[in-house]
Amino acid sequence: xxxxxxxxxxxxxxxxxxxxxxxxxxxxxxxxxxxxxxxxxxxxxxxxxxxxxxxxxxxxxxxxxxxxxxxxxxxxxxxxxxxxxxxxxxxxxxxxxxxxxxxxxxxxxxxxxxxxxxxxxxxxxxxxxxxxxxxxxxxxxxxxxxxxxxxxxxxxxxxxxxxxxxxxxxxxxxxxxxxxxxxxxxxxxxxxxxxxxxxxxxxxxxxxxxxxxxxxxxxxxxxxxxxxxxxxxxxxxxxxxxxxxxxxxx
Amino acid sequence: xxxxxxxxxxxxxxxxxxxxxxxxxxxxxxxxxxxxxxxxxxxxxxxxxxxxxxxxxxxxxxxxxxxxxxxxxxxxxxxxxxxxxxxxxxxxxxxxxxxxxxxxxxxxxxxxxxxxxxxxxxxxxxxxxxxxxxxxxxxxxxxxxxxxxxxxxxxxxxxxxxxxxxxxxxxxxxxxxxxxxxxxxxxxxxxxxxxxxxxxxxxxxxxxxxxxxxxxxxxxxxxxxxxxxxxxxxxxxxxxxxxxxxxxxxxxxxxxxxxxxxxxxxxxxxxxxxxxxxxxxxxxxxxxxxxxxxxxxxxxxxxxxxxxxxxxxxxxxxxxxxxxxxxxxx
Ligand SMILES: Nc1ncnc2c1ncn2[C@@H]1O[C@H](COP(=O)(O)OP(=O)(O)OP(=O)(O)O)[C@@H](O)[C@H]1O
Ligand SMILES: [Mg+2]
Numbered sequence: 381x382x383x384x385x386x387x388x389x390x391x392x393x394x395x396x397x398x399x400x401x402x403x404x405x406x407x408x409x410x411x412x413x414x415x416x417x418x419x420x421x422x423x424x425x426x427x428x429x430x431x432x433x434x435x436x437x438x439x440x441x442x443x444x445x446x447x448x449x450x451x452x453x454x455x456x457x458x459x460x461x462x463x464x465x466x467x468x469x470x471x472x473x474x475x476x477x478x479x480x481x482x483x484x485x486x487x488x489x490x491x492x493x494x495x496x497x498x499x500x501x502x503x504x505x506x507x508x509x510x511x512x513x514x515x516x517x518x519x520x521x522x523x524x525x526x527x528x529x530x531x532x533x534x535x536x537x538x539x540x541x542x543x544x545x546x547x548x549x550x551x552x553x554x555x556x557x558x559x560x561x562x563x564x565x566x567x568x569x570x571x572x573x574x575x576x577x578x579x580x581x582x583x584x585x586x587x588x589x590x591x592x593x594x595x596x597x598x599x600x601x602x603x604x605x606x607x608x609x610x611x612x613x614x615x616x617x618x619x620x621x622x623x624x625x626x627x628x629x630x
Numbered sequence: 631x632x633x634x635x636x637x638x639x640x641x642x643x644x645x646x647x648x649x650x651x652x653x654x655x656x657x658x659x660x661x662x663x664x665x666x667x668x669x670x671x672x673x674x675x676x677x678x679x680x681x682x683x684x685x686x687x688x689x690x691x692x693x694x695x696x697x698x699x700x701x702x703x704x705x706x707x708x709x710x711x712x713x714x715x716x717x718x719x720x721x722x723x724x725x726x727x728x729x730x731x732x733x734x735x736x737x738x739x740x741x742x743x744x745x746x747x748x749x750x751x752x753x754x755x756x757x758x759x760x761x762x763x764x765x766x767x768x769x770x771x772x773x774x775x776x777x778x779x780x781x782x783x784x785x786x787x788x789x790x791x792x793x794x795x796x797x798x799x800x801x802x803x804x805x806x807x808x809x810x811x812x813x814x815x816x817x818x819x820x821x822x823x824x825x826x827x828x829x830x831x832x833x834x835x836x837x838x839x840x841x842x843x844x845x846x847x848x849x850x851x852x853x854x855x856x857x858x859x860x861x862x863x864x865x866x867x868x869x870x871x872x873x874x875x876x877x878x879x880x881x882x883x884x885x886x887x888x889x890x891x892x893x894x895x896x897x898x899x900x901x902x903x904x905x906x907x908x909x910x911x912x913x914x915x916x917x918x919x920x921x922x923x924x925x926x927x928x929x930x931x932x933x934x935x936x937x938x939x940x941x942x943x944x945x946x947x948x949x950x951x952x953x954x955x956x957x958x959x960x
Binding site: 431432433452453454456457458462463465469470471472473474475477478481482483485486487490491492493494495496497498499500501502505506509512518521522540543544 | 648826
């Protein structure tokens with residue numbers, strides 16, 4: 381079966397520093413996969429390479445079997461790749477509803493329309509609003525994003541990504557900086573994701589990882605240390621030493 | 631913005647679906663333009679110039695205010711439009727509307743080509759490149775004296791009657807109405823554009839380019855598109871100026887003109903669609919008055935006004951109006 385996402389020999393260096401060193405990685409269709417590793421292991425960089433925000437120094441990236449290494453970010457999104465950012469990357473002066481509407485509108489290929497008013501596509505606005513309801517953001521719909529709490533902004537990150545209806549969803553620490561009330565919402569939303577959507581989550585919160593992931597990959601200094609089912613990973617002494625021992629934070 | 635809280639009774643979806651509806655304050659500029667026609671019959675020529683600058687500043691708002699492209703070279707397109715229309719009219723093609731269209735089209739083409747090249751860069755590099763474009767065009771116009779009149783300016787522009795009916799009269803009545811109608815069309819076009827998904831995505835790119843990429847928007851393509859559209863509009867404004875003043879000087883391709891239109895927009899308020907309508911008249915009238923009071927140093931006073939605006943009223947005059955409204959509504 382073709383992987384939903386695959387990287388072959390993926391490598392990235394910033395000057396002399398190698399941040400991703402020959403990563404071979406596969407994400408199965410419908411996967412619930414976690415990528416863990418200490419701070420600075422290169423997890424975010426790996427995601428940026430996959431989405432095209434960064435250009436790899438070597439290696440290739442494949443979406444559903446197609447080599448997308450040379451494609452720009454927008455083309456990868458069109459092929460079903462969605463992501464959230466570790467640090468909120470939102471339109472802070474636009475309303476929560478506008479933030480999500482923007483994503484839905486791009487997904488439907490309407491983002492470049494010039495001669496019809498944005499509001500004339502009620503269906504797009506309604507779809508965005510339904511996502512807000514799902515993420516318990518409805519009451520903030522008309523507030524500018526900058527005015528709502530950081531934890532709730534994390535939910536907007538999630539809503540935007542879901543507005544793209546991706547086939548491969550990359551979540552970069554969705555629960556980082558989120559109070560526990562919102563963590564529950566995030567987990568609930570993640571558990572309700574469609575079964576055919578492949579999900580890769582980067583997360584330091586091991587409780588969340590263990591509740592969600594069926595497979596875990598451990599990244600250390602830019603290279604894959606090991607990969608396996610959660611029980612195997614937890615039992616691996618190298619993982620205990622390198623990751624859980626030193627770098628664990630909540 | 632205050633608008634979002636203005637209608638608490640509507641559902642969020644309803645609110646957003648209606649967000650492009652015309653509000654009464656948007657009609658104020660048109661009432662003013664109409665009133666000025668009757669109230670100041672001896673200032674119609676100045677009025678036409680003001681409207682031309684409003685259109686020019688409006689085109690800059692698309693690029694700077696919405697898309698967030700900081701440029702000091704916007705006069706390049708005004709100048710190309712002015713020279714195109716002027717040269718056409720000086721060589722016997724005096725039909726005004728087609729001259730306007732061709733002026734806009736040529737400026738738009740120049741915007742497209744230069745945009746494709748320079749919009750690969752950002753920040754200071756981009757700023758310098760916009761400056762370079764206008765400097766090069768200015769120098770080219772200077773060198774091509776046989777075509778442009780060089781430093782003496784382009785003369786001999788004669789226009790046919792508008793629509794074959796209305797002669798451009800000495801009092802500037804036809805010119806005033808002509809400029810008003812072109813500005814009206816330009817405003818309707820820009821208003822539609824900024825309320826369309828395309829316009830919203832420009833704001834998105836200004837707010838957060840990384841996010842725009844991540845939702846799959848072809849960012850550079852949109853930037854080039856809006857750059858070319860704004861260039862065409864600026865070209866129309868330039869063409870209007872060439873036609874109504876029947877003269878084109880090298881100053882239309884100057885860095886000073888780019889700076890002036892930028893100041894107008896900052897006075898009025900950037901990224902608000904109506905900043906141009908407020909800033910350009912104030913600048914032009916202030917220029918008119920100040921240069922009479924203090925012909926040598928009037929620009930000093932403009933500079934001072936600019937410093938005050940930037941330091942104490944970041945959103946320009948409309949920004950201040952917004953703040954006051956917000957306070958009153960709380
Ligand atoms: N643009 C860049 N230029 C230079 N170095 C970079 C750049 N981006 C990341 N790095 C470096 O690459 C390394 C990996 O960073 P990355 O953000 O991918 O780590 P991470 O695993 O996501 O860490 P965290 O758990 O803290 O989010 C770090 O040492 C970082 O300083
Ligand atoms: Mg990271």
